[in-house]
Amino acid sequence: MTHNPNIIWHPAAISKSDRQSLNGHKSCVLWFTGLSGSGKSVLANAVDEKLYRKGIQSYVLDGDNIRHGLNKDLGFQTGDRIENIRRIGEVAKLFVDSGQMILTAFISPFREDRDMVRALFPKGEFFEIYVKCPLHVCEQRDPKGLYKKARNGEIKHFTGIDSPYEAPLSPDFIIESDQTSISDGADLIINALQNRGII
Template sequence: MSKSTNITWQNTQVSKQQRQTLAGHRSPVLWFTGLSGSGKSTIANAVAQRLYEEQVNSYVLDGDNMRFGLNSNLGFSAADRQENIRRVGEVSKLFVDAGVITLTAFISPYQADRDQVRDLLAAGEFVEIFVDTPLAVCEERDVKQLYAKARRGDIKGFTGIDAPYEAPTQPEITIDTSKQPLSESVEQIMRYLTNHGYLDLSA
């Protein structure tokens, strides 16, 4: 519940639809969720590069990067994870309003938190992308050695080890990076955006 009082929503003179028309495309949130090491950030950045080449405005919100700034005061408790995602959801909503395709790469382990972000947006503006890479593959990658630390008990509450991950029940897109190369994952997402009219305002 908001603690702010005596506030009134200020409408802007330029609408979301006008910004999208100026950009020439719609502005959904592409929400990448999955275990640490699943490939969320890698795919999100590759899609952003492809969108740039297609002259489409986009921006990547990365889990670690957000914790350097806006969410630097949050830890990894269930409550802090919830607040982390809530803030990211609100920022994403602003990007949607600005006419920018937003790609978010967050573990976001709880279905309720992801659903809360979906509920912030209009129908069709939230595209949940489940990077469904098996835990064993994520551990093999373990570039940051986080799984190794969690297995030793140096990190507590690590998703997939001693904290739960609730897989999406009905994601718009599912990707398993252990079974397909990065280029194919990017094409899968680009096909979805094209086929569902996100890149063509006349669709």
């Protein structure tokens, strides 16, 4: 998509650092990625709840929820998946600019797309969290019955079945959800954010 020279970015009167100072914490993206059923949404919401209890301004963008509104025009072919992540990256950037912690829970199966989003942010504002879980465990969980439908040919382009998932090569955090409880995983992330001076 080419840039229209007639559209000019309008600078805000209140800066990101001003908003961070008001909130009492830095802003950043926690980008949860992993297979369907790996526990991304549950973990992101557990972290969000812990942040809320600490008085941190935060919000979760969930893959399914976004497809009910902003991205309801997109399917699951490769091009639509790329556009899905591009839009979320831009929305996340706005949240970070507003001084908030934004947690995104999307399969986001392609490394190139995740790297594209990371490139939108300065160093220290984007953290990739790989919610690692073996495919067979995700299939056993199958909370939405999607793997069964994919195996039966009722769903096409399903990640892990007939569409690839490219695991992160150097994620900022790895939570092995088949070995770590949601509460413990959330605590690990909160502690890491505190150690890095984010919160």
